Amino acid sequence: MPIEELNFVRLLHLHPRDNIAVLAQDGKKGASAKLLETELILPCDLPMGHKLAIGPIGKGTEILKYGAPIGTATCEIMPGDHVHLHNIKSQYTVIEDMEAGQT
Amino acid sequence: MSALMTGWLRNDGRKGIRNTVLIAYLVECAHHVCKKIAREFPETDVQVIGFSGCFPSPYGQDMMEALCTHPNVGAVQLVSLGCENFRKADLVRAIEASGRTVNLITIQQTGGTRSAVDAGRAWVRDTLAALAQIPRVPMEPSELVIGTICGGSDATSGLTGNPAAGRAFDRLVTEGATCIFEETGELIGCEHVMAARASTPALRNELIATVKKAEHFYAAMGYGSFSQGNATGGLSTIEEKSLGAYAKSGDSEICGILRPAERAATGGLYLLDVVPDGAPKFGFPNINDTAEIIELISCGAHAVIFVTGRGSVVGSAISPVLKVCANPDTYARMSEDMDVNAGRILTGDATLSEVGDEIYNKLVALGTGEMTASEDLGHTEFVLTYKNPTQADPGCHTAT
Structure with a gap:
């Protein structure tokens, strides 16, 4: 794999209101992801389609994707944090984290 | 716009972008005869439903009537076995009333398989020659009815193909088209x-x-919607x-809800309600993507946008299916089946708006x-099943 692919990953910001961005490609821990002025560092290896916080998100705050709420933050989320089952809760029905306990 | 759109004007004022002859069986027992009739002609001209x-x-009857009088349809060859319960006289009347030519062959009266096939082929041959003489008239994008569906989805569908289809929808709705x-x-x-x-408070509740x-x-059937595979793909x-699928609808105001075989009264954005009313009795409301596509077409869709990530290959009878591939790897592998490469959004080679414009x-x-x-490629898939069944006396009846 070319070095630049290891060091840089593209992000998609799907809606101007969104407080997360989506990885447009697989990324390695430590890789840099840039979105306009903001530079984020991948906290772990992440596949395409996973989400990063693009700013601080307070506990209880709605996570916005496509400009719409996809759930609320269950803890304080820092810029660049991976936003997923471990720190976001559905406002609709509870989604079990089936991988919890295995990792 | 470079080239100007044209279409075939129908008696109800709608215009078709295709002028297809349908060969329609009214029970499975007549299906083989239909296939034999159609085999002699190109798929673009003659299709079996x-x-x-x-x-x-009632659902099957309504769907068949809506499909046989669809603007993309020029004429209909109906094939009946003779003892099925389909109300074929009603269907013949509806097709005639729409100004289309229709021919009914009843196999039990014609003399059997071979004579029915021969009679059907002769009628289709004459009808195709007559249809070829009908001139087209100018048509505007505002006269289009377009459906959208996603199938064979993966993690890319909600990121590229669906939002891009939504952009195309927004542009069409702005022009006055029906989506x-x-x-x-x-x-x-x-x-x-x-x-x-929603455009009104009442519609909001609906x-x-x-x-x-x-x-x-879905709960009654025991079908969950969120899987571990979704979580692995990054969905939380x-x-x-749901928002990833919903993105296909774009950002326009929603002006109504349609049921299968129901036509939109005006331009604008509509939700098609595919789930039957009443107590859940069967499995999935639609058994596959094609059943869903056919319901969109039954509402008058001239064409259907199909967003796929893993790579569907289906087309449809009656209306063209425009394949939008969300995943760049899938596109590279299956480009012969795809119309639009929305995966370029992921590789940084195009924006959502650019792909939306390309779809439009x-x-x-x-x-x-x-x-x-x-x-x-000659795809003319078709599926129509029971829905909202009404209990009737089983057994055969005398042909009417």
Whole structure:
């Protein structure tokens, strides 16, 4: 794999209101992801389609994707944090984290 | 717009972008004869549809009537076995009333398989020659009815193909076209976001009720919507998954809900409610993507945008299916089946708006003689099953 692919990953910001961005490609821990002025560092290896916080998100705050709420933050989320089952809760029905306990 | 759209003007004022002869079986027993009749002609001109069931079904009857009088249809050859329960005289009357020529062959009266095939082929040959003489008239994008569906989805569908289809929808709605999105079972969790786009307070409540009905239906059948595979792909909640499918609808105001075989009264954005009313009795409301596509077409869709990530290859009878591939790797592997490479959004080679414009332009081009990949490959899939069954006396009856 070319070095630049290891060091840089593209992000998609799907809606101007969104407080997360989506990885447009697989990324390695430590890789840099840039979105306009903001530079984020991948906290772990992440596949395409996973989400990063693009700013601080307070506990209880709605996570916005496509400009719409996809759930609320269950803890304080820092810029660049991976936003997923471990720190976001559905406002609709509870989604079990089936991988919890295995990792 | 470079080339101008043209279409075939129908008696009800609608225009078709195709002028297809349908060969329609009214029970599965007549299906083989239809296939034999159609085999002699190119798929672009002659296509087979039909209803397999022998017991009566108001849904099947309504769907067949809507499809046989679809603007893309020029004439209809109906094939009956003779003892099925389909109300064929009603269907013949509806097709005649629409100004189309229709021919009914009843196999038990014609003398059997071979004579029915010969009679059908002769009629289709004459009819194709007559249809070729009918001139086209100018047509505007505002006269289009377009459906959208996603199938064979993966993590890319909600990121590229679906939002890009939504952009194309926004442009079409702005021009006055009619756009239809569906899959209420995949809108669970975003009904309130959707309801906020309703044109009236009454519609707001109906939209929520429609999704609640779908949720109830799927729960009764024991079908969950959110899987571990979704989580691995980066989706965290049911809302997030549903919003990825919902993105196909774009940002326009929603002006109504349609049921299968129902036509939109005006231009604008509509939700197609595919889930039957009443207590859930069967499995999935639609057994596959094609059943869903046929319901969109039954509402008058001239063409259907099909967003796929893993790579569907289906087309459809009656209306062209425009394949939007969300995943760049899938596109590289299966480009012969794809019309639009939305995966370019992921590789940084195109924006959502650019792909949205490409989808719009390719839809309009279908009215200037362009064909979709699935049309070119001869795909004419068709599925129509029972829905909302009414109990009738089983057994055969005498032909009427």
